[in-house]
Amino acid sequence: MPGSSYLYSRCAIKTFKENVKSLLDVLSEDSKETLREIGILQLFSMPNIQQNIPLLYYIIRSYSARRNAFLLGMFYVKFTVNHVALILGLPNRGKEFQFDRIPLSNLKHKELVQELADLTVEDSSSTLESRRINALIRYVLAAFFFPLKGLKVPTCLLDFKGLEDFAAMNWPKAIHTFL
Template sequence: MPQNVPLIYMLLSNWDMKTESFIIKGQSLEFTSDEVALLIGMPNRGIIFDVGNARSTRKTSNNIRHDIERMDNTTPMDDLVKGFLLYLLSNIFYPMTNFRIPSSILKVVKNVESFNKYNWPESIRSFLVQEFNIVATKKAKGSALGYVNDFVMIVIVSIIIFFQLIFS
């Protein structure tokens, strides 16, 4: 998905690390797990999943995408579910700068039954807050901002809609 760099820059320029919120036109928009739950349609309860800085696997995001493209109606349902979960976690919720798949994600996929025990909204929010803080720190130092997590695009859309509702 191509990124709208000026829009991302504007949004992240308004990130306040202390309050974990966006300050836009003097209004504070707190970034909570409830907002993420609304965006992804998953319950805001359960154990926090920490993608961590664990060793990454040799598999890349592109490998996952290609594996899914090769699936067809003869692919066993268990493999379809695992492929979808792997794609969801590695390419949408937790894409990494090196396109590698953290081993923590593979542990979830190997035990599909464990997927529902995690609080994905809070886990994703925590991951994104770390990403936003890294960008805010780089911006404050005048460094290049670098890579921004792809899921931020969904957050941007929700924030724009929210502020249009408030200011219209």
């Protein structure tokens, strides 16, 4: 809304980072290194950037779906999968993931946040560490990569059982298609 002081998004970076902070504090260094290797650890340390609302509205309004590009001045600037990969620091490779908005699971966004909070107990057992990683992946998928209206979680996002499943997918392509 022009004139509004905020641009509302289904993914608020500050809230996203706050929700995972305490869980990251109890993850082992090995798990953090694994998250770094698959390309998602950097998502939790993104800077909070002051929004330039007029500029954001200009850019959003300049998008042409027909050309899959933004009209900036007199030039069209394509928005590609490689741009998504570069912005998020994720590899542009792997199996194609088809995001399906339906069916929706019974799981709500707030339950994912509660699951993250419940797993912050000081314990280093391998089963708890694995549950922490899986909860973190589900949260990244639902809250950051594919945020839906009403913060509902599609069933297709809950099928990932561990890092191997997550690392095998081409997330920049899936996110580009979703956007």
